[in-house]
Amino acid sequence: MNTPLERVDRSSALMAAAFALVACIQIVRTYPVYSNTFDEPAHVAAGMEWLDVGEFTYEPFTPPLARIAVAAGPYLAGVRATESPSVWQEGRSLLYANGEYQKNLTLARLGVLPFFVLAMLITWLWARELAGPLVATAAVALESTLPPILAHAGLATTDMAFTAMLLLALYVVWRWLEHRTWASSVALGVTAALALFTKLSALVFYPAGAIGVFAGWWLWRRNDPASEAPQLKVAPALGVMVAVGAVVLWAGYRFSFAPIGNAGIPVPFPELWRGVLYMRLKEQVGHEGYLFSEIRLTGWWYFFLVSLALKTPIPFLILLLAGVASAAKSAKVLLGLGLAAVLITASTLISNYNVGVRHVLPIYPLLAIVAGYGVVALWKTTDRPALTRAFVGLLILWQVTTTVRAHPDYLPWFNSMAGARPDRILVNSDLDWGQDLLRLADTVEARGIDSLPLAYFGTANPFAHIPGVRPLRRFERPAGWFAVSISAIKGLEVEENTGFEWLELVEPDIHVGESIWMYNLDLRFQAEAADSATGSP
Numbered sequence: 255m256n257t258p259l260e261r262v263d264r265s266s267a268l269m270a271a272a273f274a275l276v277a278c279i280q281i282v283r284t285y286p287v288y289s290n291t292f293d294e295p296a297h298v299a300a301g302m303e304w305l306d307v308g309e310f311t312y313e314p315f316t317p318p319l320a321r322i323a324v325a326a327g328p329y330l331a332g333v334r335a336t337e338s339p340s341v342w343q344e345g346r347s348l349l350y351a352n353g354e355y356q357k358n359l360t361l362a363r364l365g366v367l368p369f370f371v372l373a374m375l376i377t378w379l380w381a382r383e384l385a386g387p388l389v390a391t392a393a394v395a396l397e398s399t400l401p402p403i404l405a406h407a408g409l410a411t412t413d414m415a416f417t418a419m420l421l422l423a424l425y426v427v428w429r430w431l432e433h434r435t436w437a438s439s440v441a442l443g444v445t446a447a448l449a450l451f452t453k454l455s456a457l458v459f460y461p462a463g464a465i466g467v468f469a470g471w472w473l474w475r476r477n478d479p480a481s482e483a484p485q486l487k488v489a490p491a492l493g494v495m496v497a498v499g500a501v502v503l504w505a506g507y508r509f510s511f512a513p514i515g516n517a518g519i520p521v522p523f524p525e526l527w528r529g530v531l532y533m534r535l536k537e538q539v540g541h542e543g544y545l546f547s548e549i550r551l552t553g554w555w556y557f558f559l560v561s562l563a564l565k566t567p568i569p570f571l572i573l574l575l576a577g578v579a580s581a582a583k584s585a586k587v588l589l590g591l592g593l594a595a596v597l598i599t600a601s602t603l604i605s606n607y608n609v610g611v612r613h614v615l616p617i618y619p620l621l622a623i624v625a626g627y628g629v630v631a632l633w634k635t636t637d638r639p640a641l642t643r644a645f646v647g648l649l650i651l652w653q654v655t656t657t658v659r660a661h662p663d664y665l666p667w668f669n670s671m672a673g674a675r676p677d678r679i680l681v682n683s684d685l686d687w688g689q690d691l692l693r694l695a696d697t698v699e700a701r702g703i704d705s706l707p708l709a710y711f712g713t714a715n716p717f718a719h720i721p722g723v724r725p726l727r728r729f730e731r732p733a734g735w736f737a738v739s740i741s742a743i744k745g746l747e748v749e750e751n752t753g754f755e756w757l758e759l760v761e762p763d764i765h766v767g768e769s770i771w772m773y774n775l776d777l778r779f780q781a782e783a784a785d786s787a788t789g790s791p
Contacts, residue, residue: 266387267378268581270394274374276369277398277455281408284662285360289691289714291665292432292683294324294410295345296713298362301325302335302348306520308508312341314529315536318506319452320366320415327361350718362410369418370407373619374398375419380428381623384587385630393626394545395650396573397619397656402565405613405664413612416453420616423449423456424463424594430491431471439491443498450499450526451506454533459616459783462597466620470590528596536607542682542746543608549744549751553608561611564672567656569649574621577628584631588624610683665689666768677740686740688712694720694737697766707732709754728753737772 300312301321302785305331310318326350333351338344349358351761374394382390406413423445430438449456500522504510507523514524514531522526545560554560563571581588595617602614629650635642660667666685668676677685678720691714698706698720707726710716726736728749738754745751763773763778 263382263387266382266391269391270374270378271427273391273398274371275394277374277404278370278408280657280661281370281404282364284404284408284664285363287662287692288408288665288689289712289719290349290359291409291411291687291689291714292711293687294359294362294713295349296320296341297321297345297411298325298328298348299335299338299341299345302329302333302344304508305329306335307337310510310525311505312344314525315532316412316453317451317526317529319419319448320369320412322355323365323369323415323629324362324410327364329360331357331361333358343692344717346713350715355718359410361786362648363408366407366410366414369415370403373403373414373418373421376418376425377619377622380421380425381626384591384623385523385585385627388630389623389626391626392629393619393623396570396625396629396653398623399653400567400570400618400622401657401660401664401667402611403618404613404657405667408664411612412453413615416449416455417616417619418460419445419449419452420463421619424462424467426622427464427467431468431475434485434488434491436446436486436491436494439486439494439528440498442491443495444499444502445505446495447502451503454529456523457530458601459598462601463594463616463620466592466594466597468590469593470587473590474587516573537605540606541609544744544746545608545679547678547744549746550608551606553606555603557608558602558611558614561684562599562614562617564668564676564679565611565684566669567653568669568671569652569656570621570625573625573628573632573649575628576632577624577626579628580631581624583626588627591620592624602686608682609631610680610687612683621651636649663768677744681741682739682745684768686711688714688739688769691716691719693767694770694772697772698723701735703735705734709738709742711739711747727755729756731775733776735772735774737766737770740769743771 275367278467297316297320298314300316301318301323302325303312304310304318304322305325328348328351333348336347338347339521349355349362351358374397376392377397378394381393403414403417426438426441426445430442446456446460449460503526504522507525509522510524511520511522513520514527540553543550543553543557545554545557563762577588578592598617599614607613629646632642632646656669665687667685672679678701688711691710691712703722705722706720706724707730708716708720708723709726726732726738738757740750743757745755748754757771757773760773763774764772766772
């Protein structure tokens, strides 16, 4: 017979699984809405090269794991590498292979869904271990209704995969601290390697997160020893971690061995070292970022603080504050997860690569556990319980309603603090990542437009989707309908950052999704002339 505790545990698992399943359905429903976002072709191309050619030469800045996952679906469906000289050209060829763009893109995006499920699973397991099954259910419910999580779980990119793998690696750090054995040390090395094999950000995020996890563990165990069983000494345990991690990484790179740079000395997994060198170069050169109507290459130290404040649902932020306050009183162990999130975010403050909240996506599962604790702590309060429970219920309803209303536009979603014109605050992958070309094609067809000048920010092929499309030139003011991506209007990826900024002063006639604006100046002039003739104001 099941004990009451076992029944609660089972109910928690079923409820968490239900939340994850609903989220998966909502994620899959976004697939046919969005054209490929900017980076998706490159990830598919690099993964296909690893699978089909047995090499990884296209672009070493991002390691292979997530890229293999997104290329696996098209590969199993018979798509093969064309070995184009450019990763972008190759990626486009693969997505449009056999005239089955939508099928290939869907198969690529499905490769990310298991990582989303894994993130939900680890969140539930870790929250349950730290604070019980009710907190675990609340954490999964909150995490699975976060628009940034749903957005990047629906794209054939690396961000959701890295979120899951880093979360797994940090959870194993916790388990290793609890039970320092040979087996847990091997697991520590494997998961750390897999996180690094997903994204080079692990070089910074993993140690930053591990410090926070250690702090939480120390707060928990300082007056309560973890176990009386013998523990493996730290030095040999870390030695096993490094050795196992190195072997796993090397295996992932197919045991490659070659020189890098001018030294001429062969090294294991040279692709990884080239990626590190390239990452350093990109940080030095910078990347066009946009914040508060300004473009910079060098970024802003507060960029991710702003993006997190505006891209996170307000009820989640309120519950997170409640969770921190409650944990400080009765569950200090959870403060370690909050500290891990803070340290990960702090490590980005000096970054010149400010292009979207997706780069700090891994902090959300950690914050969800703390916020989940806030839900349960508020629900169990003895001070005006009826009022407090009504408040919690309203916050959860607000969170769910926010997500429902955001569908399918999780990617460009902002909370109400961003105001009516979030494009004046953030753009890049937070708003315009080239995702609305299919919607533009539908709009053009519905209106019977046979010629469309277009300034498109993205890597999808407009000519494959829109008959009569042509490039819109800088400063051009064409007759009839034309369309411009918000990024182009803002000057991102535009020569001298100018040429379309005059459209900031022109109200678009049609909003295509959230990232493309359509205009018809002729209709506007005709309406103004008609108003003048009739004397209308």
